[in-house]
Amino acid sequence: MTAKLIHGYEVVIGFETHAQLATQSKIFSRAATAFGAEPNTQACAVDMALPGTLPVMNKKAVECAIKLGLALGSKIAPRSIFARKNYFYPDLPKGYQISQFEIPVVQGGEVSFFLGEEKKTVRLERAHLEEDAGKSLHEDFIGQSGIDLNRAGTPLLEIVTQPDMRSTEEAVAYARELHKVVTWIGICDGNMQEGSFRCDANVSVRKPGGPLGTRREIKNLNSFKNMQQAIDYEIRWQIEEIEDGRSIQQATVLFNPDTGETRAMRTKEDAADYRYFPDPDLPPLVVAQSWVDEVRAGMPELPRQRAARFVADYGLPEYDATTLTQSQDMASYFEAVAQACGQAKLASNWIMGEISRRLNTEEIGIADAKVGSAQLAQLIARISDGTISNNAARQVFEALWAGEADNVDAVIEAKGLKQMNDSGALEAIIDEVIAANPGNVEQYRAGKDKAFNALVGQVMKASKGKANPGQVNDLLKAKLA
Amino acid sequence: MTSHSTDLHDLSVTALAEQLRTRQVSAVETAQHFLDRAKAQHTLGAYVALNEEATLAQARAADAQLATGNAGTLTGVPIAHKDIFVTRDFPTTAGSKMLAGYRSPFDATVVTRLAEAGAVTLGKLNCDEFAMGSANENSAVAPIGFDAPAPVRNPWDLSRVPGGSSGGSAVAVAARLAPAVTGTDTGGSIRQPASFCGITGIKPTYGRASRYGMIAFASSLDQAGPMARSAEDCALLLSAMCGPDLDRDSTSLDRPVENFGATLNNDIAGLRIGVPAEFFGDGLSADVRAAVDAALQEYVKLGAKLVPIELPRTELSIPVYYILAPAEASSNLSRFDGVKFGHRAKGYTDLVDMYKKTRAEGFGDEVKRRIMIGAYVLSEGYYDAYYLQAQKIRRMIADDFQAAFQHCDVIAGPAAPTVAWQLGAKSDPLANYLADIYTLPASLAGLPGLSLPAGFGAGGMPVGLQLIGNYFREGHLLNAAHRFQQATDFHLRQPAGLAL
Numbered sequence: 017m018t019a020k021l022i023h024g025y026e027v028v029i030g031f032e033t034h035a036q037l038a039t040q041s042k043i044f045s046r047a048a049t050a051f052g053a054e055p056n057t058q059a060c061a062v063d064m065a066l067p068g069t070l071p072v073m074n075k076k077a078v079e080c081a082i083k084l085g086l087a088l089g090s091k092i093a094p095r096s097i098f099a100r101k102n103y104f105y106p107d108l109p110k111g112y113q114i115s116q117f118e119i120p121v122v123q124g125g126e127v128s129f130f131l132g133e134e135k136k137t138v139r140l141e142r143a144h145l146e147e148d149a150g151k152s153l154h155e156d157f158i159g160q161s162g163i164d165l166n167r168a169g170t171p172l173l174e175i176v177t178q179p180d181m182r183s184t185e186e187a188v189a190y191a192r193e194l195h196k197v198v199t200w201i202g203i204c205d206g207n208m209q210e211g212s213f214r215c216d217a218n219v220s221v222r223k224p225g226g227p228l229g230t231r232r233e234i235k236n237l238n239s240f241k242n243m244q245q246a247i248d249y250e251i252r253w254q255i256e257e258i259e260d261g262r263s264i265q266q267a268t269v270l271f272n273p274d275t276g277e278t279r280a281m282r283t284k285e286d287a288a289d290y291r292y293f294p295d296p297d298l299p300p301l302v303v304a305q306s307w308v309d310e311v312r313a314g315m316p317e318l319p320r321q322r323a324a325r326f327v328a329d330y331g332l333p334e335y336d337a338t339t340l341t342q343s344q345d346m347a348s349y350f351e352a353v354a355q356a357c358g359q360a361k362l363a364s365n366w367i368m369g370e371i372s373r374r375l376n377t378e379e380i381g382i383a384d385a386k387v388g389s390a391q392l393a394q395l396i397a398r399i400s401d402g403t404i405s406n407n408a409a410r411q412v413f414e415a416l417w418a419g420e421a422d423n424v425d426a427v428i429e430a431k432g433l434k435q436m437n438d439s440g441a442l443e444a445i446i447d448e449v450i451a452a453n454p455g456n457v458e459q460y461r462a463g464k465d466k467a468f469n470a471l472v473g474q475v476m477k478a479s480k481g482k483a484n485p486g487q488v489n490d491l492l493k494a495k496l497a
Numbered sequence: 498m499t500s501h502s503t504d505l506h507d508l509s510v511t512a513l514a515e516q517l518r519t520r521q522v523s524a525v526e527t528a529q530h531f532l533d534r535a536k537a538q539h540t541l542g543a544y545v546a547l548n549e550e551a552t553l554a555q556a557r558a559a560d561a562q563l564a565t566g567n568a569g570t571l572t573g574v575p576i577a578h579k580d581i582f583v584t585r586d587f588p589t590t591a592g593s594k595m596l597a598g599y600r601s602p603f604d605a606t607v608v609t610r611l612a613e614a615g616a617v618t619l620g621k622l623n624c625d626e627f628a629m630g631s632a633n634e635n636s637a638v639a640p641i642g643f644d645a646p647a648p649v650r651n652p653w654d655l656s657r658v659p660g661g662s663s664g665g666s667a668v669a670v671a672a673r674l675a676p677a678v679t680g681t682d683t684g685g686s687i688r689q690p691a692s693f694c695g696i697t698g699i700k701p702t703y704g705r706a707s708r709y710g711m712i713a714f715a716s717s718l719d720q721a722g723p724m725a726r727s728a729e730d731c732a733l734l735l736s737a738m739c740g741p742d743l744d745r746d747s748t749s750l751d752r753p754v755e756n757f758g759a760t761l762n763n764d765i766a767g768l769r770i771g772v773p774a775e776f777f778g779d780g781l782s783a784d785v786r787a788a789v790d791a792a793l794q795e796y797v798k799l800g801a802k803l804v805p806i807e808l809p810r811t812e813l814s815i816p817v818y819y820i821l822a823p824a825e826a827s828s829n830l831s832r833f834d835g836v837k838f839g840h841r842a843k844g845y846t847d848l849v850d851m852y853k854k855t856r857a858e859g860f861g862d863e864v865k866r867r868i869m870i871g872a873y874v875l876s877e878g879y880y881d882a883y884y885l886q887a888q889k890i891r892r893m894i895a896d897d898f899q900a901a902f903q904h905c906d907v908i909a910g911p912a913a914p915t916v917a918w919q920l921g922a923k924s925d926p927l928a929n930y931l932a933d934i935y936t937l938p939a940s941l942a943g944l945p946g947l948s949l950p951a952g953f954g955a956g957g958m959p960v961g962l963q964l965i966g967n968y969f970r971e972g973h974l975l976n977a978a979h980r981f982q983q984a985t986d987f988h989l990r991q992p993a994g995l996a997l
Contacts, residue, residue, distance in 0.1 A: 061603060065832040067596065068583040068605055068710035070746050100828050102875075104852055111831020163836065291875035293884060296716035296825055298747050 020183050025221040025255050028228060029187045029247065030179035031138075033194060034172045035204040036148070036212040037080040043147050043171035044071030044114065051210050059150070059165035065109035070297050077171035080203035081121045081145055082303065082311045084173060087201050087318050088140060090125030092308050098145075098298040102291040106163050107150035115174075117292045120144035121301060127177070128320065129193035130338050131186055138190045139178040145301075146172050173203070179218065179228065184247040188240055191215050200319055200344055208238050215243060219250045221258070229254070230264040234271055234278055246271035250278050322347050330360035339368055345383045356393030359400050366392060370413055386417045394424040402484055408433035436482040439491065442475075445483070446491055449474045460496060468492070505530045506673035507991075510574055510730035513676055517563055517573035524559035524573030528552050528617050531575045535619060535674045539642030542649040543668040544577070546621040547641055551586040555617040562615060571737060572615025577675040579666050580621040580638070581628050582608050582721070583710045587618070591712045592626040592636040592662075595833045595840045595859035605710020606742045607679060607721045614737035619675055623649050623665030626861045627830065628686055628714040631929045633664025634920070635863045640665075648920050651694060652992040653958055657917040660690030666724050667694035671992060677725035677734050681711055683718045684818050685912070685936025688948035691724055692912035692961020695950045697978060697988060698724035699731050702968050703943035704750035707742030713829040715822035716748070718940050727988050728949060728978035732757035735971060752969065760972045761979040766800030768977060771905030775811035776935055782915045784954030789911045792951035792962045792981070796909070799980055806901040806908065810894045814937040817894065819930055820874050820887040821941075826864075827871025833859060866926060895942040898967075907977055908965040911935055912948040916958035939965045947974040950987035959987070 020027075042049055045062035062069040085092045099117035122143035129136055148170040153162035175194065181187045195213055199206040206213050215237040220229035234250055237243040249271075254264055267280040317325070319341040326337035326347075340350045350367055354360040371385060371392070387395075395412055398404050404412065412427045421427045428434055436442055449471060450457055456474075459467035475488045505527055508516065516522045532552060535544050552575070559573035583589045583601035590596045604612070612618070625635040633649040640647055649664045651657040652672040659668045663680030667690035670678055680687040682700035691698030699722045706721040713719060723734035740754035772793065777786065793803060835841035835855030842854030860868070874883035901908060912935060923929050939946040944965055951962035962981075966974045982988050 064837055066583075066601065066603075066838065067589065067591070067599070067712045067832070068601065068603075070709055070713075070748075072744060072747050102828050102831060104831065104834060106834075106836045106848065109832060109837060111834055112828050289877045291828070291872060291877075291880075293824060293828070293875050293880070296748075297713075 021224065022221075022251060023255055023259070024223065025258075026224045027182055027184070027251050028179045028220045028222060028231075029181035029184075030218040030231075031175075031177045031181070031187065031190060031194075032216040032218070032233075033175045033191070034148075034214045034216075035084075035175060035198050037077050037171040037173055037203055038205050039074055039076040039080065039171055041074055041076075042169035043074050043077045043145065045169050047169065049170050051207075053166055055153070055162065055164035055166060057166065059168055063109065063165050063169045065111075071114060071295075073298065073301065074171060077145055078121065078301065078303065079311055080171070081143060081173055082308055083201045083203050083315060084143055084175070084198065085122040085125060086308070086312055086315055087197050088125035088127060090140060090143065091123040092303055093119060093121050093123055094303055094305070095119070096121040096144075096301045096303075098295045098301065099292045100295045103288050105149070105152075106161065107152045107165070107168065109150065109165060109168055113147060113149065114295055114298070115146035116144035121303065122173075127190060127193050127197070129189050130335060131189050133335055135334075136186055136189065138180045141176045141178055143173050143175040146174060148172050179220075184244055184251065187217060187247055188244050191243060192240060196319060196342055201316060208240075211238065214238060217243065217247055217250075219247055219254070220264070221251060221254045230266050232264065232266065232278075232280070233268045235268055235281070237271060242271055242273050245273070245276050246278055249276060253278065316344065319347075326350070326360075330354055332360060332364055336361075336364040336368065340364060343382070345381060349382050349385070349389050352389035353393045353396065356390060357396040357400070359396050362396045362400065363392070366396065370410070374417060386419060387413060391416055391422065391424055398424060398428065402435060404428055404433050405435055405481065405485065407481060408435070432482075434482060435484045436479050439487070442479065442483055442487065443491060443495075445478045446475055446488070446495060449478060450495060457496065506534055506676070508676065509727055510571070510676045510725055510733055514571060514574050514733070517559075518568050520563065524556040524563065524617055525553060527573060528556035528575050528619065531619050531675055535669075536641065538672055538674055539640060540650070541652060541655075541668050541672055541674070542623055542640040542643070542647050543665040543672065543674055544620045544641045545580050545590065545592075545623050545636075545638045545665065546587045548587050548620065552617060552619055555612070559615055559617055569613070569615035570733060571611065574616050574676060575619045576611060576616045576677050576679065576734070577619040577622050577666070577669055578608060578679045579624050579663050579681055581624055581681050581712050581714075582679060583712065584608055584618070584621065587621045589621065589712070590638045591628070592624045592638050593859065593861070593864070594637045596838075597638075597840060599839055601710070603710065606707035606745060607738050608710065610707075610738050610740070611679070611734070616737070622663075622669055622678060625662035625664065625686075626864050627712065627826070628662040628681055628683055628719075629826070629863050629867055630661040631685070631689060631932055632658035632918070632923065633661035633690070634658060635661070635861055637861050650920070651917050651958075653695060654917070654956060656919055657956075657958065658693065658920055660693035660913070660917060662686040663690050663698075663724065667691055667696055667698070670694070670696045670724050670726060673991070677723055677730050679721060679734075679738070680724045681719055681721050682936075682940065682946075683714050683720075683822060684940045685933050687722045687724060688912045688936050688946055688961065688963055689933070691948040692963070693917035693959065695959030695961075695987070695990065695992075696724055696726055697728050697731050697947070697949045697982075698722060699728075699735060699947040699971065699974060700940075700945060701735060701739060701971050702750070702945045704748055705739045705752070705945075705969075705971070707740075707746045707749050709742055709745035713825075715825040716829060717825060718818075718822060727982055728947070728975045729758070729761055729982070731947075732761055732975045732979070735975070755972060757972050757975050760976050763976045764800070765796075765977055765980045768796075768801040768907065769804050769905040770796055770801050771804050771806035771901050771908040773806050773808040773811065773901070773908060773910055775808050776910030780914045780931070780934065781911060782954070785911050785913070785915060785960050788952030788954050788960035789962055793909060795981060795984060796977075799984060801977075804905045806904055808894075808897050808901060808908075808938060810890060810897055811934065811938055813890050814894055814941055815930060815934055817887045817890045818933070818937045818941060819870070820883050821891065823867040823871035824875050824884055825871070827868045827875065830860075830864065830868055835859075863926065891941050894938055898938070898942045898944060898965075902967045906966075907970075907973055910963055912961035912963040916954040916956065916960060935963060944968060945971045945974055947978055949978045949981060950990070952987055
């Protein structure tokens, strides 16, 4: 496998993703985590770091970390350590962030996905638990800043990859796959606009075979679209810098969606010494094997397991199986259709084709699809039992999606789309077509296949599309033989 | 006033609780008596906050409880808290300008537990700023009756320090301004002032008492404990203070609370008392040595056996402690930044300037010194050589104790190398640090330690005998101390000239 080169440069990308964990309460306090409350109404004494307060671990957050580790084939550390990352900022109430530093709870693992039809695997370095900071509000106060501590102490899982990605497309595909996994296993709501799933991309470029280039970290990519634009811009920028004879300085950069550009916010020289040390308020986090087993028993079938089952049980190509396991809803929809109609590949084609197209256009999820799994199964059944042609089926689908009717057979009836399966009537039409097109008949007999197709077309036209093309072929051949 | 009130302050907690239960005296008159004493003796500098209305309300509630006949072990007994515990009814300053006027919206668990046992809170007691000090000379808070910070004075000699950091606590008990109080001990802050003021104080095993609501100095070392005149009184308070608080403090141990009073009178014949040679070296002053030796001989008379033991890393406990405690403190004190509560500088140009001015104005010299030491030992390039190395030695110190406890049940020695020194005598911070040598080892190991009055030294100043037990052996320590106090009267002596 060779990496795609851009102007002779190889791109190297690693990701750090902050997934906000879907717990009811905060990671070290009992305050609620719900988004959008009035400022500072969801911050308790612990979140505000009032004197005398102490952190107590939320077991649900640990469970989320265990789930991710199990989903991605990672090692769950039997003993991990919480450390303090010390720095001053007004929205960091304690003056330090509790995070995992030297020994994280999730170690190793990998994320696999398809880029087009090519399977890619990105290795994980680690995933660690930490608390979020609050928010500084600079806009609402003239000459002052407001601090909202509702978000302070919200549990995060920071998921860090190896620098394994070699293109923007691969990076975005990784992020989409990770997004799929965390939402699939229910540890994160995946809402990128609300900041529940925030990605930082470490980007560098190098000549193939050379040492790793100096990286710049693009912070807080909050949509897949921004991610694509930001990384593309950053790659171009770095290559131009190097081509112009300048070296890349390690830096943290922000992407501005309005200009489409990245801009350095701080360089390595500004890097703080965080004075990490083990948090003496929190004993080591001990995860017994029995706890891991318990969590595993409650895990849903994972996307890749479900995809493998789709290949084994339904005979789907791996690509189809992977595409259909983008979400639990999508996979369940497929299984319902496939089981009801017994035509798994047709079901897959319809879902990946007509259904997905419309979902994308209308920007809705499959749970809101206007053709239900039972309807689609019925539609597919009518194709395979010869009642309607593929073309007719598309018309039925249109009608169902538009809400004109909800019964497949009723639509077929109402629109008169039933195929002509009566061979007597069809033979009469064929006889007429042969009689009316002596030229084509002669050419066919002289060995020209095109002429035959023209005859088939005439028959279909005369039957107003209701003839079964296979049947037309067979009868026409028999009559011209 | 009843005829009891004149000597109410001479009663032990145990006796006072009994008089309250039998309604010989009311909780309100008891509380008022001690409030009056606290105000009359304000020049000692022990109290930094009173709230008479709140105290008397609690006392009235205690009287109502007593009237039902369902009193708790401490119902109506007035106590006072070191100003390091946060309280709803009183301001909490931790001895710092940084928290001037701060009022906590919640009570510390220790405060709540004692209140649940029926104790009535008299007020808050002076201490070194954020519990950093060995003489209570680092308080930035004005005691009651003063407009500015004033020295906390040792009732045995008003020109001397009371010890620290729980200096106000020790003075309140020694001067009979409270029958019993709370203190906290990070490197000896209960045991050393208890020794200097001739009272009894115990620091339990790390994790026994909840740290929730105790303003953190060094999280891995801080422990709350009672200070009173006798081991018997300490046992009563300790039983009420301790116990799991797993929902609020992750370092709280899941170990049921014990009734430490039940084993006080156990026979100590055959008790093996380990005597570490390192506690009797060159630094120990002759008067303290003589008093401690005599106390050990008293134990022999009571049937105990003295066993020579070794604690070879005793001297190292000073550098280890003065790396680890400041390291944790530097981080624990970051929350005092002027943003959310406490002091904020008046004029500043930007955020960083606000931080700098706020912290420069709000913290005293000793606190700043420790923050700087702590930040230094945690910084990149120095962490391994200082912090990590100190952690390794800390574990060895704990191991040394376990080796010693193979040969003895209790370890005994001086609580401090000297008796209380003159106010202002130790301006060199290092001299103060060195004086902590005998209390630091048990703190670093997380072991329980107790100091009890063992006699008198130079200038007629009290000398404390320190007893160190293995983990969860507070009962042994209190038992050994109680038996000693049954045979001696050092704990009953009182400073002259302080009667109301």
